[in-house]
Structures are given as C-alpha cells and as structure tokens.
Amino acid sequence: MSAPGAGLARQSAIYRAGVLGRRPRVPTGAAALERAARRASSARAWAYVAGGAGEGRTMRRNREAFDRWAVVPRMAAGAVERDLSVELFGARHASPLLLAPVGAAALLGAGADLAIARAAAATGVPFVLSNQACRPMEACAAEMGDAARWFQLYWSTDEDLVDSLIARAEAAGAGALVVTLDTTVLGWRPQDLDLGSLPFARGLGIAQYTSDPRFGELVRARVARAAASGARDAVQVTAGAVRSLLAMTRAYPGRFRDNLRSPEPRAAVETFLDVYSNPGLSWEHLATLRDRTRLPVVLKGILHPDDARRALDLGVDGIVVSNHGGRQVDNAVASLDALVAVRDAVGPGPTVLLDSGVRTGADVLVALALGADAVLLGRPYLYGYAVAGQAGVEEVIRNVLAELDLTMALTGAHDVAAITRDFVVPPGRLQPPQGA
Secondary structure (H helix, E strand, O other), rough: OOOOOOOHHHHHHHHHHHHHOOOOOOOOOOOHHHHHHEEEEOOOHHHHHHHHOOOOOHHHHHHHHOOOOOOOOOOOOOOOEOOOOOEOOEEEEOOOEEEEHHHHHHHHOOOOOHHHHHHHHOOOOOOOOOOOOOHHHHHHHHHOOOOEEEEEEEOOHHHHHHHHEEEHHHHOOOOOOOOOOOOOOOOOOHHHHHHHOOHHHHHHOOHHHHHHHHHHHHHHHHHHHHHHHHOEEEOOOOOOHHHHHHHHHHOOOOOOOHHHOOOOHHHHHHHHHHHHHOOOOHHHHOOHHHOOOOOOEEEEEEOOOOHHHHHHHOOEEEEEEHHHHOOOOOOOOOOOHHHHHHHHHHHOOOEEEEEOOOOOOHHHHHHHHHOOOEEEEOOHHEEEEEEEHHHHHHHHHHHHHHHHHHHHHHHHOOEHHHHHHHHHOOOOOOOOOOOO
C-alpha cells in the first residue's frame, strides 16, 4: 500500500528544495526528460534506446492513442487517502507500475543494469530483468535483496539453453517468467542501421548468455570445431574491428588479459547471433511452458484479441499487450488501442498488463481505466539513468507514481480497483461509448 498522499509528499519535497534554490536534476515533464537524456547520451546509445522501427509511426501512434482518451474527473469523492497497491499472481505490489525489460542498457553506462535494479528495489517497483542485460540476472538479483523481480525470456533455438535460463530465473527469485513473442527476428531499425550499430555484435547485452553453463558448452564446442578444422576466418583489420574486439573482450567473463588471447569472446558473440532468438517460435513451443517452470507465465507482445484468447487457452497466467515500444513493426497498432480490444475479448478476469507508450502518471491512470491491471514503464527510466544514474531512475519512478496518486485524488479514485472505464471518454464526449 502506498503512503497516503505520496503525490503531495513528492511535490512538497521538490518545492521545499526550491525555497533553497535547488531545482530537480531530473526534469519532471516527459518531453524535457527526453531532451535532457538525449544531450547526455552518445549517438549509438540514443539510436538504440530511443529509436524505433521504420519511419517511427508505431512509436508516434503509441503516444497519439493516449491523446484519444480524456479523463473525466469526479468531484467531492473524498479521496483523502489513495491505495495504489495491486495484486499480481498472488503477490501484493505497492503500485501498478513495473520496470520493463530493456536490453543493452550499458550503452548508457557500464553499471546501468545494477543501478536500475537498486532503484527498483529502493522504490518498491518490480523490475523485469532483461534477457539482453549486460550483467547476469544473479548479479542484479543480489542488488535487490527481497525486492520483487521478474525475468524476461527470449526463446532460443537451443532448447537446453531455454531450460537453463528458466532454471536460473527460478533460482534468482523471479516472481514470473515473461516470454517475449515479438522479437523472433530484429525489426528494421534505421537509427541503428545507419550507424552500423548492433550492441550484441560487440558483446554488449549478452551477459545472460555468457554467464550460462549451457551457452558456455555451445561456445566451447564452436571453438573446438574451428580448431579441429584448422580454418581461420579472414577478418579485415580496421580501427573499428579492433574497437569491437576490445569491447567483446571486456564484456566477456574473466580477466581481460586472458580473454584477449582467447578465441572465446568472439566465438560467444557469433554463437549468440546464431541462437539468441527462434524465428520458428510457435504455439506448440509455448504449450510446453507449463511443464518447464513453476513460475507464473506471462506472454509479452500480444496485440490481437485472438492471440490473447489462444494464450489464455494454453493456461498462461497473464499477457502483456505490447508492440515492443514501436521497435519491431512500423505502422503497427498502438498498444493502448489493442488493450481495449483485448480486454473486451478476454473479459475482466485474466491478468492483462500494458507496455509501450507510457510516459506519465496520467498515462498510467488511462491504461488502468481501459483495462490494464498494471503498466510497464520503459524508456523514461532509462532517460532518468542517462541524466542522473541510479538517482535519476528513482526520481522518474517517484514522479510517475506521484502524478498517478495526485490524478487519482483529483478524479475521485480511492484505490486502483476504482479506476474503471467510465473515468475516460474520447475527447469531446461526456459519456463513455455505449457498451463500455
């Protein structure tokens, strides 16, 4: 349960500091936060973190979808105290906010994954550990103590690696397994392509693999095959090639000097590129999950109501309506629009989360009103990290939750369950659509 008046407390802290001449280091508005993060980021980091698929239409559509709904405050509700807590898969969480999994965060700073894990723990927000993190899940879990974390899984072409990652997630205390469905191949991302920049090809974002015993077997087998064949790849020696090799060497576990003389760092990158995601991922694969893990299973990347129904028919515990933040398919449906259709299709019972396009506490309220049980926040917390490290992540989280709390107070919602679809209408309409 949130502390009563969490929004007022956050406002008060900022205004009291203002009396002393101190302004927030991290901007409180979404647009200003993004501008500050861009100034603080390298070109490669910004292309990866802020970039999207194709012409960026899906990213824009995600934001425009929120603009198509207007909040209708109700007066004299006496919402003096607000309870932001929600229950997900039998666990009570302080708010309906989770940190979405984002790969290669070390582009913004070498310690990003650990700092984000600490920030999530400090603010009581569950962190969905990324399958493409730059630090192993065990290291991030160790930074979080007993705080809630889930684990994101990309389905590898190697089934033994899938099982190994799941077992490690269980051992690391994950509260749920979030299987990402929409990245069986990488989408067309012009910002990265124009820089020729793929973090994974330089060894960034593959720590879950290089720390995995099954992946280690695959790497050593690759090295052994190459040694047995006597074949040596012809590599054009350029300054960029040298920098990439050094990056691979630094990212690989073990001593830098030893790695520099070893073929394994480069073999690990090549092995990762071969196995990391499965283009043939099917419903038949997903049907095996109930026999492979004791964790609640959540499927992320659902946009079509029929896929939502099929996922639930398989016995999964929840779904995340998501278009991957607009990073995979250009001109795709907005996640918020898909949420409305999915919730109408599956009814009120199943656990449905929303991801993609969320920037503010007011956005969170709209998503809750339209049927989300909780919401995943992505880019904004990375922007906070770019600006001010761990403290920046914490400030972004606290700002979003403060605005949610204040918006609940101003709309008459005592708790999250009270935020129903009649809290929002299409702009210009004073009553909800018929049947809503």
